[in-house]
Amino acid sequence: MSHTSELIATDIEAYLRVHESKGLLRILTCGSVDDGKSTLIGRLLFDSKLIYEDQMASIEKDSLRFNTTEGNFDLALLVDGLQAEREQGITIDVAYRYFSTNKRKFIIADSPGHEQYTRNMVTGASNCDLAIVMVDARHGIQVQTKRHTYICGIIGIKHIIVAINKMDLVDYSQALYLKIKDEYRDLAKKCNIHEISFVPISALHGDNVVNSSEAMKWYFGATLMELLETVKVDEDKEIKEMRFPMQYVNRPNSDFRGFSGTLVSGFVRVGDDITVLPSGKRSQIRSIYTFDGDLEVAQAGQAVTITLHDEIDISRGDMFVHTGLESELADAIDAHVVWMDEKPLCMFKELIFKFSTKSCTGEVRKIIHKIDVNTLENYSENSEKLILNEIGMVSIDLTEKVPCDRYQEFPQTGGFVIIDRHTNITVGAGMVFHINSEKTKCSRLYSLAEKELNAYVRKHFPEWGCMEYH
Incomplete structure (x- = not known):
């Protein structure tokens, strides 16, 4: 499952081209405190063989030192880096981890479960495409589960994977899994969430995380990793209307005036008619510059500098949009x-x-x-x-x-x-x-x-x- 490839040894440039072409999925883990979010991320990294030997040695040492898992290997310590997090066995701040498989690249945000740190969860959710909502099988749907689900709904995260964790502590009960599944579906309807997948897991032991579980023969669905690798999010980003919030007037000399920022939506071409908001002034795109050279077309996510055919008074905070498709x-x-x-x-x-x-x-x-x-x-x-x-x-x-x-x-x-x-x-x-x-x-x-x-x-x-x- 890891991103190792024979191309690394034989053709590193070809490997890098393949790696760059992989899609990127931004993931949020959320749910109530002690539902196992950090342990899940650690398990994903561990079973995908993406942990270095020195990290393993450090985690083994700290697992004995902090004793948050009764002397067992504590995978959560891969994510919980703050001293207070390791001592208490909780997540306080949002922690980001990057990993990749043969099919996709991932950035995963581990958000805290405590109500006190809900603001940190909102920060982590703001840029994510998918949320993994963790539920402790022993306790079912909690207040913080509802709060985080509601926030995912209003923030607009369209894809939810409900990972019902700690199945090993309830004897891998299928009946309990189905009960929680029905309860969460009722909750999701109230939060206007429709794209939901469910998977019963044990993050501590690795059941249905990367590898299928031998203890849950009654579950015939995909593992969590398989769901992450196959979920389709590209169509969610097909927004045609261009939005370019201007961040900086780029004027290195008296002969050049460009407007720099990141295109947050849609695309723009040289020659397009644009309107500058809020003034309503109109012009045409003369050129599009990037660090790597000139472009004929720029798309969402690219940082660019744009020049116009007309001299218009434009300052930070103004927005470029296509004429006729204004905000x-x-x-x-x-x-x-x-x-x-x-x-x-x-x-x-x-x-x-x-x-x-x-x-x-x-x-x-x-x-x-x-x-x-x-x-x-x-x-x-x-x-x-x-x-x-x-x-x-x-x-x-x-x-x-x-x-x-x-x-x-x-x-x-x-x-x-x-x-x-x-x-x-x-x-x-x-x-x-x-x-x-x-x-x-x-x-x-x-x-x-x-x-x-x-x-x-x-x-x-x-x-x-x-x-x-x-």
Whole structure:
């Protein structure tokens, strides 16, 4: 299963060409604490023979030192690198590991299971194509399993593999596996997730991870590795509309002005008609430059410098789009927000909202509802604030028009982060659900009056905290 090949010894250049042509799959492991996420990654690397001898020796030594598996070889230590993680046997920060097989390259993100570190899980999930949701067969679906599944749903991860782990501790019970499988299907329907695969495993012993299990003859499906190698994600990325958030004005001398950034969606050709947002100015692509030379066509994922036929005032945060296929310009949006700060989100507090390369100030005008992760139902009672790890639908007013899209259609330009303007700390992550591009003057005046009244309340009645007048 490893990426060893005879070409390495006979024709290294041919091997490198084959390796470069392999597809890349970005994977997230998530689920409740102690469900075995780190052990699973260690098992994938171990059974694929992708661990070096010095790493093996170090893990054997640390397994005895920290004794998190009663003296047995602890595969989780391959991923959990922080001292606190090794001492407690838990994952705190997101750890990334790269490996490859003969069929595919992988980047796998091991996310923490503790509710306290949900914000780290959101960070790890933001760039993944597939999620492996771990479930401990002894405990079944937990609250954090529901929370992570819901986050995968709103972030737009379309492919889920449910790995029902620790089957060895329940005597490899088929009945228990089927029970958990049915429960998770009901959960997935509420989270708008449809592409689901299930596999019963024991990450500790390697059952159905890379090799088929002798102890579960009743399971006739693919192993976890086979699922990872064959899942089709290329069609998910076939987005035609071009989105090019401009990051840097490249001006090495007086004769050259280029606009540098990463093409996050679609493709662009020399000669294409483009519109620059938010100004609405139009021009044509004169040339496309990369580090390796000029291009006639650039596609999503490439870092390029673009020059135009016309002199247009363009700055960081502007976006190039194909004329006629523009993003919307929004100064008011409804969005799902995952709150990541110890201090609660309070309405009408000025915050910084960062969309791709564009930053602007704004405020949360209303918390429409919050999501109960136990039932996955929406509720609006006591919705004056969001606390750490809560998820809610909120209405946001921005101080200027920003080019953006609905997250489900364009995750690259529909996602944003929220930054505290005083501490410069990232306090939340958001996904645009609805764009309110036309706000009436009456609504503006009402918002201003409401803001002024709440400012008066906060000044003269500070003991009321985040409570706002509505």
